[in-house]
Amino acid sequence: MEIMSKVIEAIKARRNIKAFKPDMIDEKEWLSWLEAASFAPNHRMNEPWEVLVVGPETRTGLGHKTDFGGAPVVLAVLSKPAPTPLERDENVMAVSCFIQNFMLAAHEAGAGVFWSSIGASPRNREVLGVQEGYDVIGVLGAGYPAEVPEAKARTPITSKIAYLP
Numbered sequence: 001m002e003i004m005s006k007v008i009e010a011i012k013a014r015r016n017i018k019a020f021k022p023d024m025i026d027e028k029e030w031l032s033w034l035e036a037a038s039f040a041p042n043h044r045m046n047e048p049w050e051v052l053v054v055g056p057e058t059r060t061g062l063g064h065k066t067d068f069g070g071a072p073v074v075l076a077v078l079s080k081p082a083p084t085p086l087e088r089d090e091n092v093m094a095v096s097c098f099i100q101n102f103m104l105a106a107h108e109a110g111a112g113v114f115w116s117s118i119g120a121s122p123r124n125r126e127v128l129g130v131q132e133g134y135d136v137i138g139v140l141g142a143g144y145p146a147e148v149p150e151a152k153a154r155t156p157i158t159s160k161i162a163y164l165p
């Protein structure tokens with residue numbers, strides 16, 4: 001019960017962080033969050049995620065309007081190609097779970113993540129050198145938050161539930 005309530009607390013308290021302190025995160029630490037993220041559900045154990053560590057030149061090329069809030073680490077998370085549209089969708093779904101895990105692991109460590117969709121445009125795919133068939137699910141800034149935004153209210157979940165006969 002104790003473990004479960006910590007998970008729920010983390011899910012509810014995690015925010016999309018948009019302003020970071022300049023303090024570096026130890027590489028071993030963010031690698032441990034990626035390793036935890038890889039326990040995400042994924043169909044046929046195909047582990048469809050691939051991660052690009054975005055260096056300074058590439059980061060400048062992306063031209064993000066706030067430079068990912070000054071995050072000390074920027075990662076692009078890709079979903080690998082698939083032979084059918086269903087399998088491609090499933091890969092995207094699994095990679096989204098991977099990113100959520102990464103965000104929660106960072107949150108637990110007192111850090112935070114900015115999930116940006118800036119990598120999806122054709123221009124930024126080229127900046128990232130993304131090959132045909134890959135989807136860019138997020139370009140993530142990670143670091144220690146300078147500001148944590150207030151939680152945005154969620155719609156009562158009962159209004160989203162239908163009971164089938």
Ligand SMILES: Cc1cc2nc3c(=O)[nH]c(=O)nc-3n(C[C@H](O)[C@H](O)[C@H](O)COP(=O)(O)O)c2cc1C
Pocket residue numbers: 014015016017115116117118137151152
């Ligand atoms: C697929 C996806 C793409 C997102 N892209 C952006 C983005 O480009 N810019 C941004 O500010 N937030 C982006 N977000 C974060 C959402 O804006 C954020 O999760 C939402 O406002 C709820 O806030 P919270 O995560 O702090 O609860 C994205 C989230 C998802 C799941």
